Amino acid sequence: MGPNTQMPQSSSSSNAQGGDGNGDERKDDNSRFECNICLDTARDAVVSLCGHLFCWPCLVQWLDTRPNRQLCPVCKSAIDKDKVIPIYGRGGDNKDPREKIPPRPQGQRSEASSGGFPGFQWGDGNGNVQFSLGIGIFPFTMFSSLFTFGGERQGPDGQPQVDPNSAQPGSRQHQEEQFLSNTFMAIGFLFLFWLLTL
Amino acid sequence: MDSCSRRLMKELQQLSTEPPTGIICSRDIASDDLKQWRVEVVGAPGTLYEGERFTLQFRFSPQYPFSSPEVMFVGQNIPAHPHVYSNGHICLSILADDWTPALSVQSVCLSIISMLSSAKEKKHPIDDAIYVRTCNKNPNKTRWWFHDDTV
Ligand SMILES: [Zn+2]
């Protein structure tokens, strides 16, 4: 529906009128940095990924009001508390906004990329069968591999492993996967049994 | 002053200094505590309601602008419109589920004028009789079902 999306902008209309100089300009400048919710100059300002400016407390209050529909109040695009960008101007209050509750998210600094985390490789050679079993417990596999990463790189037969993430038979990771898949199988059987007895 | 009143104050100031076409701001537009407003809107030229004046009543809860204002037509002249009940209640999505705090008294008024403008015949909703008899006094207590957003 048309009217839902219409946002009358007083600032643009005052621009068109021209006015006589400073008074209008100053007002225009200020309103550009007004929070879209309280209409005051934004304090602890954050900007959403869609580019709309809010006070951090105002935005949090709005998102808490509608936990199921996290939408930008202005353009209704999806919005995420963790994906807003704080704006640090010069001056302003000297208090750390993060001391307030809930804390304003920090600006993100991305480092120049390096090798990073090795990606998953789907079964090569003997790892094949193991992996098709492992898919169901994918998150656990990844988790455990994080911890065993440095420790047990070598299989029991002394062969060096090509891919540290693929589980070799006999390794601790393999045992854990085995244990988990056994557990899941047991749960499956229990469920089947329960169904049959109904 | 609490944030709700601050925001209402700002809206009032803006609306009365530069009211958009179709919105009339009398001097006693708002009550002393700012929690109740009466705004007059005029039917747009070239529409079924051209030149007609209607009064909208706004009521604000302390949660405003995070919760929508309670808005209805009051007075003698209630527009006959497929989304307006004869008791003044308005079925408009931005007054319920689609409310956001970036909306304002002004944008609600403009939406209602635009809603009036798109009517093809002057008629209350089909379920008017039963709704008016059974509804709550507060239109925000109604679970609206926005089956037709094009009118
Ligand atoms: Zn604000």
Ligand SMILES: [Zn+2]
């Ligand atoms: Zn937005």
